Amino acid sequence: MKAVHFGAGNIGRGFIGLLLHEAGYEVVFADVNADLIDAIGSADSYDVHEVGEGGRTKTVTGFRAINSSVDEDALVREIATADIVTTAIGPNVLRFVAPVIAKGLLAREPDASRLAVMACENAISATDILAAEIRSAAGERSSDVDARAVFANTAVDRIVPGQDPSAGIDVTVETFCEWVIESGPFAGSVPEIPGATFVDALGPYIERKLYTVNTGHATAAYAGFAAGHGRIAESFADPAVRDLVERVLRETSALLVAKHELDPSQQDAYREKILARFANDALPDTVVRVGRQPLRKLSRNERFIGPAAQLAERGMLTDDLVEAVGLALRFDVEEDPESVELQKLRRETTPAEFVGKVTGLPADHPLTPSLVQVVSAP
Numbered sequence: 001m002k003a004v005h006f007g008a009g010n011i012g013r014g015f016i017g018l019l020l021h022e023a024g025y026e027v028v029f030a031d032v033n034a035d036l037i038d039a040i041g042s043a044d045s046y047d048v049h050e051v052g053e054g055g056r057t058k059t060v061t062g063f064r065a066i067n068s069s070v071d072e073d074a075l076v077r078e079i080a081t082a083d084i085v086t087t088a089i090g091p092n093v094l095r096f097v098a099p100v101i102a103k104g105l106l107a108r109e110p111d112a113s114r115l116a117v118m119a120c121e122n123a124i125s126a127t128d129i130l131a132a133e134i135r136s137a138a139g140e141r142s143s144d145v146d147a148r149a150v151f152a153n154t155a156v157d158r159i160v161p162g163q164d165p166s167a168g169i170d171v172t173v174e175t176f177c178e179w180v181i182e183s184g185p186f187a188g189s190v191p192e193i194p195g196a197t198f199v200d201a202l203g204p205y206i207e208r209k210l211y212t213v214n215t216g217h218a219t220a221a222y223a224g225f226a227a228g229h230g231r232i233a234e235s236f237a238d239p240a241v242r243d244l245v246e247r248v249l250r251e252t253s254a255l256l257v258a259k260h261e262l263d264p265s266q267q268d269a270y271r272e273k274i275l276a277r278f279a280n281d282a283l284p285d286t287v288v289r290v291g292r293q294p295l296r297k298l299s300r301n302e303r304f305i306g307p308a309a310q311l312a313e314r315g316m317l318t319d320d321l322v323e324a325v326g327l328a329l330r331f332d333v334e335e336d337p338e339s340v341e342l343q344k345l346r347r348e349t350t351p352a353e354f355v356g357k358v359t360g361l362p363a364d365h366p367l368t369p370s371l372v373q374v375v376s377a378p
């Protein structure tokens, strides 16, 4: 069994590559980072170090590596003969890998089994976004794409910080991990991945994950950055930051319980477990990594505006989420192009224009006035 995985970064090596290896797949990593691909290509194994309570070290073997910017033909051949294609490259990059996946699909033998395609990104319906791009890239052969592929949405959860360059291709991760995949598209024959959980309806899982783990994480990052903290654990140990994270997650939990009819005590337990993960002092995670790409994080269906807009539409409280958005506006990191753009937009647009452009909310949305107010604050 063979899997082609796009994105040999933190989640690629530290989570998806590991679980696919444990499931018995040979993993072909495809990435545009030449140094990384050379390092992976010249190694026989790498270690995944789980840190925190009960952490173990796991070794991944049986992989190869392809530089997807220079060796497209080889990549097409790999996809044409693979069982699974996964991605962990960032939601905004999916459209760039779609053309080569389309070529690989169209190069498959007509009687080959259908290729399972799963985007493993922090975004709602990321695989649907990828599938639309693949169909578009296939042009008039888009119906062949659907005959040859099964597209399944997923939710992935494991905190994998930026890695110490001296660690080579080894990866440090937290012990927790959860990969939830929608089963419906597989029509009864789901791929064998023991580390993954297949569910009928992914919607509640991805919203629960994005609007709890990622909303809380981003709040800790932006509040921590504003308070001068560098690491997430250090930020979360600041009582004022922790208090805001807890308040924000009580708001998103109220939405999740109301919308998806979650058991409130189970959601409380889920939230507590996540708070303990943020406090993991053994994890060298930074506010700069967790806050990266603030424009993506402040967009319409993402971790702040997604839940806040739905709460406002239901007449429920959003004060703490709006306070967190206010702190996100102070994320000013020279090396992060979206942070630079965010600061430029703040200088060059009115608060109302800023809210419309960044969040995608119309002026008459019930959340808009409080956002305009927080953007107007000095």
Ligand SMILES: NC(=O)c1ccc[n+]([C@@H]2O[C@H](COP(=O)([O-])OP(=O)(O)OC[C@H]3O[C@@H](n4cnc5c(N)ncnc54)[C@H](O)[C@@H]3O)[C@@H](O)[C@H]2O)c1
Pocket (backbone or CB within 6 Å): 006, 007, 008, 009, 010, 011, 012, 030, 031, 032, 033, 036, 068, 088, 089, 090, 091, 093, 096, 097, 120, 121, 122, 156, 157, 158, 159, 160, 161
């Ligand atoms: N790190 C985490 O804790 C975590 C957890 C869950 C989900 N995620 C999600 O996983 C995705 C990847 O995050 P990450 O933290 O691993 O990022 P990362 O930056 O460590 O890895 C991304 C990799 O994708 C590669 N890449 C970029 N463009 C590419 C292209 N066109 N083709 C092939 N490869 C390309 C980069 O070179 C990089 O190696 C994101 O959507 C993120 O939200 C991350």
Ligand SMILES: O=P(O)(O)OC[C@@H](O)[C@@H](O)[C@H](O)[C@H](O)CO
Pocket (backbone or CB within 6 Å): 122, 156, 157, 158, 159, 160, 213, 214, 217, 218, 289, 290, 291, 292, 293
């Ligand atoms: O990857 P992002 O930029 O969407 O979000 C940053 C972190 O919150 C994220 O990577 C988490 O570590 C991860 O989602 C945990 O499962």
